[in-house]
Amino acid sequence: MSLENRVAEIIIDKLGVKPEQVTAEAQFDTDLGADSIDQYELIMGFEDAFGLRIDEDEATKLTTVGKVVDYLKEKGLD
């Protein structure tokens, strides 16, 4: 499964959104309805799934689906 699909799967599972809503530009808060604790749990979900630790400063910048994918690619995941 591609990185994009794995990320999307986590988001769909955690937020209960429809697959078509999970576009690269989708904002977690305004487009996907995630409150701050949902977003924290998403970060935790990415950490668990991809076996890395995302520090708080980085985490607050990951506001869209695309930014998460880019961040994970930068960390050498694919």
Next chain:
Amino acid sequence: MNRLAVVTGAARGIGFSISQKLIDSGWSVAGCDVLEDDLKKKSEQLGDNFSAWVLDITDENAVNETAGRIEKELGPVFGLVNNAGITRDGLIMRMRKTDWDTVLNVNLTGAFLMCRAFSRGMLRQKAGSIVNISSVVAILGAAGQANYASTKAGLIGLTRALCREFAARNIRVNAITPGFIETEMTSELSDEVREDYAGRVPMKRMGLPGNVADAVHFLLDDVSAYITGVVLPVDGGLTT
């Protein structure tokens, strides 16, 4: 397998009584305290379901490291009891800033650090119960305890804020406000002062650490599954 609770200030007084009550009720307890000798002695009394963790809860790194070790060695933490507290009494005119800072660091910042360290695990398991031991002085005030009363009122604010952060994740956060409880701290008072205290309580007697421990057990247990954000007085009617 027994459910695991972390109790701070477990070596003495109310914290020891809480640990004992939880163990008697089938829990495992990771007891934290900065008083190493006391903790070791009490550990022998409490048996195999009690593990002793020497910890200064004002030390951010030590708290995070100890939390990680407890979860790794003992498994998921379901309960957290922020009980550790100290006093440095004095009228405000004579209260040194170090007395203020020290009491704030232990009683309030320590509780914050513990909540932060264990909340990640509780979020992951979508289950947990945190009990913060406040005091009636948070409500009534007490001359000579500007620092202590402020921290105990602060714990009520912490409780209510965390209640709202975690309620939808099945993590409950409550506070208890003990009144006059007989402990090592109050045993140093003269009989006259103790009688005066007891006389002010509607029930006309001081409480026992076990009374607080019973309330903590209630709030950790599933029998209180729909109770969160509550400040529960255990004070013989003192604040009514």
